[in-house]
Amino acid sequence: MMRKNYYRKLAFMVFLLAILLAYQKYTSREKEPFPEVKFIVNSGTSINLADFNPNALDKDQWKNMGFSDKQISTILKYKEIVGGQFTSKEQLKKCYAISEEKFKEIEPFILLPETNKESQLKHFKNFEKKHITIVRKFNPDEYSVKDWAKLGFSEKQAEAILKYRNYLGGSFISKEKFKDCFIISPETYSKMAPYLLLPEKTPENFKTDKKFATKAHIQYHPFDPNTLTAEGWKSLGFSEKQVNAIVNYRDKNLHGSFKSTEDLQKCFVISEEKFQELKPFINLIMIKKEEPKQETTDFSKTDLNLITFKQLREFGLDEKSAGSIIGFRKKLGGFITKQQILDTYNIDKEMVQKLISIVPLNSSGVVKYSLIDAPEEWLKNHPYFKYSADKIIFYRLSNSDDKKIWKLLKLKPEYEERMKLYLK
Structure with a gap:
């Protein structure tokens, strides 16, 4: 038994020694060298710039020029505000995300006109929509905006051409003057010249004043544009x-x-x-047509059961009041008393009170029935009877006397009173 314990202790010591040797080997092994860390330091050198159009730059390209994400976001928003594209250096400079120093740095490389005026001129000089198409000779004095557009000019260019013609007094005078129009480039003029029905040279006696030139032969006088030949x-x-x-x-x-x-x-x-x-x-003489006189209604001779919507409006009621009265009268089949009109919903009571004090009521044409012979449809649709219609129809199956039916209905006196207005 002692020998067995001895071997166990020996085995345990060997195992423990093996663990210690393994641990020593692991902790004493040569470690791999840590990779060298390199820091990128801003050298302070200026950004290499080349000519650029700010309208063509994306976010990364703006960032390459030294702008932060926040500045780029502001620049792009400003671009949208001014119409989707920058038209001049002057306009770009106004963007507060670009400092004065930064703008001076990039200004020489910006491919934009200096000012908006130059941009507009460039817009006109940038050639016509596609190309100029001319098939026959024509007089440019007779051309409208649509005619110039058919030749290939844009609408704005056409309007500018007409303004120049008006400046000359309504006529281009000569090919020489036509050529001076800033919208017409030299290349365009060379294409158009053979087709222009204009003199080659400007007359020597042609003069322009400081504002607009006018044709000497135009004598303005009062005229009516409706009768002018x-x-x-x-x-x-x-x-x-x-x-x-x-x-x-x-x-x-x-x-x-x-x-x-x-x-x-x-x-x-x-x-x-x-x-x-x-x-x-301009002396515009209008011939006024006599409007037919509208006949006015004599309300003292009008029946409240026959008065129309138009007549109620004529009396002074608003549309809502007039419509309510006509609609309620139709449902009742006619008014029996003037109080019914005053009790109508959605009306101007003050005006209606005035109406019923002037306009008479004739109820002789209103149809009346008894509880026994009243049509079922009439009972179910009449405002005063529809809530008791089913009971009336049931009770009259076994009763042929109105008095007995009234007793069975057990209605409030005020309901019974208004229902009897339409009974024989």
């Missing part, structure tokens, strides 16, 4: 095509006459400048 319109400086448009607008759109000076102003072939020139001379 085609020749009359031409004498005011309009072309034949414009005259046709004005006359068609008057006769078709306005059914034969201008009702006001504003109607004339809305005619698309008359520019705002031209209208202001004409305005002092």
Whole structure:
């Protein structure tokens, strides 16, 4: 037994020694070297910038230029506020997320006009919608916005061309003057020149004043646009095509006459400048048609059971009151007493009191029945009978006397009283 315990102790010591050796080996092993840490330090060097269009930059590109996420968010929101794109350096500078120093740093590389005025001019100079298409010779003095648009110009460009024509007094005068229009690029003019029905050179006696040039032969005089002939319109400086448009607008759109000076102003072939020139001379004479006299109602001779909705409105009742009276009268089959009118819901009681004091009531035409012979449909739809209709129909099956039915109904005196108004 002692020998057995000895071997057990020996085995335990060997096992414990093995654990100690293993632990020593593990703790004394050579450790792997820790990776070297490298810190990125801002060297303070300036960002390499190249020419850029701020409208084309995304968030990452703005960040590469040195802006924070918050600044970028502000810049993009500002871009949406100004219409979806920056139009000039002047506009971009106003964004408070870009400091004065930062703007000076990036300004030389911004691909935008300096100011909004330059941007607008550039917008007009940026060529027509697609390309100019001309198939025949034409007189540009006769062209409207739609005509210029058909050639390939945008609506804004067409309006600018017409403003320039108005500046010259309503005519381009010559090819030379037409070429001076800032909307018409040299390339466009070279395409259009062979088709222009205009003199090559500007007459020597042509002059312009400080404001707008006017044709010497136009003599403004008072006129009525509703009676002015085609020749009359031409004498005011309009072309034949414009005259046709004005006359068609008057006769078709306005059914034969201008009702006001504003109607004339809305005619698309008359520019705002031209209208202001004409305005002092417009003498619009309107022929007033005599309206048929409306017959007034003699309410003292009108029956309350026959009075119409229109007559009630004429008397002074509002739509709600008039509608309520007509509707209640229809359900009753006619009024028996004036108090019924006064008891109608949703009415102006003060006005109705005045009405019933003036207008007579004739109830002789109101249909009446007995409880025995009243139609079932009439009983079920009449405001005074519908809540007792089923009982009346049941009781009269075994009773042929109205008095007995009244006793069986056991109604309040006030209900019985108003029901009897419509009984024989």
